[in-house]
Amino acid sequence: MAAPKKGRGPSGGQGRPGRALVIILIAMVALAGGMFLSGHTTPRLGIDLAGGTSITLKAKNQPGKPNAINPTNMDTAVGIIERRVNGLGVSEAEVQTQGSDNIIVNIPKGTNSEQAREQVGTTAQLYFRPVLTVAASGPEQPAPSGSPTPSGSATPKPGESATSDDKDKDKGEEATGEEATPSPSATTQGRAVSEGLKKAPTPTPTNSAEPKPSDSPEASPSADPATAKLQEEFTKLNCADPEQRAAAGKDALPTDSIVACGSNVPGSYEKYILGPAEVSGGDVDDAQGAIDQQTGEWIVSMEFSSAGAKKFQTITSRLSQQQPPMNQFAIVLDGEVVSAPSVRTALSKNAQISGSFDQQSAEDLGNILSYGALPLTFEEVSVTTVTAALGSEQLKGGLIAGGIGLALVVIYLVAYYRGLAFIALLSLLVSGILTYTIMSLLGPAIGFALNLPAVCGAIVAIGITADSFIVYFERVRDEIREGRTLRPAIERAWPRARRTILVSDFVSFLAAAVLFLVTVGKVQGFAFTLGLTTLLDVVVVFFFTKPLMTLMGRTKFFSQGGSWSGLDPKRLGAQPPLRRSRRVSASTEPKEA
């Protein structure tokens, strides 16, 4: 084809190719700079690529609570699970909701995934332990003031005591009278009524510290080393310190005696020495906050399983004989005392905890008793454990697959489009850099983690991105076939190629967006990458490929239509040049631009 008319110059519609290129260059530099500055130079890898354990929990519908699965409860559950998992010393564990009723727990490699799974999967880490000693451990008085001896003399409590009601003794989450610790005096202990055995609530003042020596050896003031150690721990323990508080009672076996913290009023804490667990959360069949028919007050009623009822009866009948504070049992959740009601009478299958509850605190305690801490019951629907070896192998596989796919596309493009392929490859490169930097930055920003499906999405996106170039190139070629010279061809081809690209990318993006919003799990990761790359495709085509094409159209190599340019009119079968001289001038003004 003959040389283009030099005189006409770039006419309207050619835009300012330089400016667009500068814009995208700045964007790339900014993203890359941000990436290096933030220190996240690689995308965060998902569990399936990095190794680790991923647990998917699904909230179960509970009969009679149709609206229990709501964002609030889900968030609460996420918080609690996070606390538990991170309590294991896993700092990088991530817990997030997915969809309306799923929680995903990702635990990176290097942690005890079995233990983590137990922590996460079981809702109840709940034990009933006899209270041996209690002391205030608030911020104001970090040092335990009470004598740590288990024998009888209950410790002074920080606040007022007793009398929030006649049955104040429970320590519900709330506390009207912040009756932090059991007062040795006065209290008619939280009356734990039962329709079961009604033993006379004789609080024997004689604190025969060992109702059951085997059970609570620490109760004896003897110089048993374990006891001494416990005493020492107890003395040191400062519950106002969040770390100490979290650590207290955490890794203890149910059969050990422990020290633990509890809090009735925000900001003030109590510490306890607790005997071995005698009843576990699993022994509770059901519990809920309810209104006492007689008093009209909020209570928490519990129902034990038959095995649990026996154990509970044993502990309560024993405790009811004790003097405060040893007549209390502590409800210990994940090492934390959530409530420590005292017992006046032996109880069995059904029991109530009463005290200064309001609706919220009663229901909370009910939930804790029923489900552990979680406001919902969860079912472990999927657990994936990936060893680091497999993870890296999958990552390698994905990268190789991407490399092969890319190489094939490149070969095809070069073979078919020759010189034009250069533009396509540069565009792919730009697209690749943008994708990579954005993915890297999205890791810290929104917790995006590159998993295997996401890698697949990125690889599939190579095709989508290349498609846009093909649409445009074919348009340009069509124009040349009509006898146009290159520059007008480039400009005239653009508006229509643009429309096609936008329409088809929109459809592709729509698919990705719908998938992302509607689906869960692996499908979501895939959809995210696909949507991201589709968006970037539009950006790259508009701000890079087209301007570059315009610039390239000015070069000799392309405009002369050498056989390697991919735009050789002869090869493309353009019209015989007889019209050329006449046509050129007319067609340099693109109709649409």
Next chain:
Amino acid sequence: MSRLGNLGARLYRGEVGYDFIRNRKIWYGVSILITITAIVAVAVGGLNMGIEFKGGAVFTTDTKAKISTAQATDVATEASGHMAIVQELGNGGLRIQITEVGTAKANEIKETLSDELGIPAEEINADLVGPSWGEQIANKAWTGLGVFMVLVVVYLAIAFEWRMAVAALIALIHDITITVGVYALVGFEVTPGTVIGLLTILGYSLYDTVVVFDSLKEGQKDITKQTRYTYSEIANRSINSTLVRSINTTVVALLPVAGLLFIGGGVLGAGMLNDISLSLFVGLAAGAYSSIFIATPLVADLKEREPQMKALKKRILAKRAAAAARGESPEDDGPGYRNDTVTEDAETAGAVVGQRQQPRGHGRTPGKR
């Protein structure tokens, strides 16, 4: 390549081509046959759902176990009380799949396997899935599919017209049915990866279709103002002129997928990469086929029902008959029909099928818009 380029040019000019529209009944028939086969296959054979949908456990080992595959099968079957399927992977490791075990029980099985295989439990990859999870994934995928279809039909109806939207939808359903049918026939396992692939086909199948429709939309502009081509002819030309693009698009889309398939299937053995790429591969092929052979002919069929188009066709046929009577050579319906043109009303004809217009001499209208 130059030969391909030439073919592209000749296709573009309509010198060569295939009359997709005239032969549409054949292709409809082929598609209906394939679709029925697919439906029957799904109905009779059913799909081989993976454990992600049925619930169960998959254990994979990175390293070689000390016992044979057969022994491992026995161990796993015994430990679980369910059928175990054991495959050897490319790297010498084992993939042990056990259906219908709960996530809790799977833990015990893992311990047992660890003992028997001589591989520490930490080095065994486990994928434990409760049955409700797969159900949830599947349900959400169906929901996604439904939502997407509605949205895309609305969008296409706005961007193009409802006939094209309907045709695209039919082509989409066609593609998905065929892909699912292939899975039922061959017995490939259906996993979340498969579903991902299937859902991706949605976008791709339409991508192809949209490119052809775009060309068609352009071709049908001012169609009623000319009397040379019927709608079907224009549609046919649109297909032929975008054929190279369609082929390129499909090839370029398939190449990365082929890379995935090669790595996923050949090197890593079974897995997510393999599952996604397999369904993509089948679906993409079906999508390319349907956008050319099904979607556009369907649009033409629907369009020809319009009174306007009927009238147009009648006029054109009458004109051609008259021309034939006068002994002139009317253009035939074949792909070559546009070589003799510029006799009359070049202006309008150019407006209609401008990109293929070969003006001789004068008055060339700008074809592209």
